[in-house]
Amino acid sequence: MIRLLLADLRQNLRSWTWTVVVAVVAATSIAAQLMVGRGGRIAAEATGDTDMAGQAEALTYMPLTFVGLSVVVALSTVAALVVASRARDHGLWRAQGMRPGLLRMILLGQLALVGAGSAIVAIPLAYPLSFPLSAFEGAVGIILPTARPQPHPVDLLILLILCTSLTVLGGRGAARRSSGAQIIALLREHDDVQGRSRRVRRRLLRGILIAVCLAGLIALPIIAQITESDHESIFALVIGAGLAALVLMVVLTPRVTPALERTWTALFPSRSVAWHMARHSAAYEAGRSSATVMPFSLAIGLVGFAFGIRALGGNADVGGFIALFGTAFLVAWTGGVAVIAMSAGRRRRDGALLMAAGGVQAQVRWAQVLEGVIHAVTAAILGVASTVVGLCSESLILGFNPVPVVFLHGPWVEILAITGASLLTVCGATVLSSASTTPVAQLLRARD
Template sequence: MRHLHIAELRGSWTSWLSVSLTFIVVNWVFAVTASCQAAMDGVALARPDDVMTNDAAIGLNYVISTMVGLLVIGTVTGLVIGSRRGSIARLQLAGAAPRHVVGTLMVQLAVVSLVCAILGDLLALPCVQPVLDAHAANQGMEKIPAAAAPVSILMANLACAAVAMLGGLRAALRATRIPPVEALRQSTAESGKRKGTVGRVVWCGLIAGLVGLIFWATPKVRTMDDEKFAVQSVMQATFFLIPLLATFMAKASPITTGLLTRGWTKLVPGRSGTWHLARNTVLGKMDRLERTVVPVMVTMCLLFSMMCLGQSFEATLEAMGEGGDMAGTDLPGLLLVLGAPLAISVAGGLSALLMMARQRTAELALDEILGATPAQRVQVPVLEATIVTVTAFLQALVVTLVVAAFMRLALPLVLPTFKVVLPTQTMVWVSLVIWLATTACTVLPTLGSLRTPPPRVIARLVAA
């Protein structure tokens, strides 16, 4: 079995390399957070008030990062295992039992997690003190020195590996249930209809219940005697609401992504042949569209909601005639809480786009066989990136509007004057930057195949 594990790892290293950025960033985030928590614990006895304030921020960071990390790692791990269905089918046809196939995939995940954990930890070490300094400056307190925390970092690495193994195990078990001949037939096509509808409905119901509970419990802050604590409670509820809504949209993505994409693309005037080809390619690969849209959508949700929250509190302070910034409402304060999950979602979005590059090159080779010009073969992935970005934008806009509605409900309960701002202009500019990044990750990996004969490009995918 050792030789089989080594051979499969060699054969899949390019796929794992495409998503390694996500694993590295998640390990980096958790290693930095664990080190900061260890430093807080080191000064807990001398400065309990300062530590309590920062413990709350770090705890919230843990919760939000874990939610986003579970979502993103599960998505990119499923993409890799889905791309290896041809190899899995050949192993089964050669006589490998399902447990052997699953074990081979778990070994690959373990090796990738270990390598990425080492890289993430090395990147985390020089970042701990700057993050602690930013916490101290944001809260207006004394400097907290960094402390060595090998045990905490190791536990964070194990947590990331457990998340990756769990996401990979589910995808591996699904892959082994497909008959080998059928898996070979589908290895260059869409991965088929995704399972787990009941589980997604349950998740959506639970998340909707938590969101409803937050809205229901918010008016109770009016009974709090400490005005500052009441304002902080509203902020923390808003911080927690953002990833909850993003997760809800991700779980509902099999329905919402398809409906939104079909709906708005029908409204595009002047449908050229290239647009028709790109639209039908995207809609024909609905599973790929969903997996690609989710990380991009989560990135937009965090950015849009963060800007809405920050600008609303800034406008509220101006309306109240107070100078300065309320702790945690300026850009550095928001980044301390949402910066880590934002980095995870960005890494997941880039990984998902890069992971699907091989499929896109094969599709473009088929387009060339059907008569597409080189210019059209470049335009098709550009249009696909545009469709992904617009669909993600529409879903993120829904989340941002719900967050704005929550602040419209909560701010009057704790502040005499308030103002909720929807930063539409900034959202447009941010969306443009995300579209450029999405386009680059979609188009650039396919340019090399334009000089390769189409049969050779298709043969590479079939052999994967």
């Protein structure tokens, strides 16, 4: 089994490239935050400043929390995509007599190997990254300016556990679907090969997460009003409300993205063939649409939450954003680009089908651009919704009227800027990854 696992991984290394990239970026971000936080605590303890030491330790966990959310979103998405993209190969293995349990073990073993390897590679990359991150945190007063990142051997152990477990858990659902699906469904690369019981479990888990997030958004302002909370407790409640809003958006994205894209694009009827093809592609490839939208909506939501602090009377600037949310933003953005790149093969075949049916290449390229626009705008809508929900709860925690906070002082300039950046990124990555000089006939015979 191990020989087959390694041989298949080596032979299809190109399919795993973006999973490795996302895993390395995620592990590097986590390790850099650990080094910076440890250095800040050691520097504060050396001066005898126990308050600064406690602040450095507490504020280390906050960036790690948001980095963890980005890592879960990015790694789970790309890990599931890479396993699903090999569905036809898995069907051939099953047709040749491979047991479902053995197939699942091979897939999970490959995911574990990718996660562990990425953690090992990330350690030497994290150390140079930790220095500019430490400088930003020192400039905004999170740690002492004299603090220096402090690596520790335990960082490797933490990364091995986190990256391996998150990569395996991210691809576990796709591995179970490949091992439990009908062979004919795998050979046809059918998207919906999960059983009814698994769909029920996923819906139940999603419902529980939604209920917990909604309960938190409602309960946190009540807790702030009925208890005499100090400054640190209020700060923790505000962070909790922002995190709950982001998690709620992430959980809802796979369910609401298809309907949201159909709804808002219907407001712009057009006789353009390219617009019609873009709408149809986004609706038909609902899974691909949700996977593309989720990381960028999380990135926009992070910007909205970080700069929304200013609407509540706090300080927020680019330096503070980089110090606290920069690594989380980097992981989410990398995950979004990876999803687009991993879907390029199917997108090229879709374009080849359209050209074989008589479509013009310029129309196909324009349709791909418009599909990117659809995904970027949808991500912006979800990011704005997360920002509004979070700001409302945070305003109530602080005893403010949510209406002026949201509509008059909200971080709309920053969100508009990051929406423009996501629009350029999604459209550019979609067109560049879909571009091909391969003849149409060869593309139609190609596989992901």
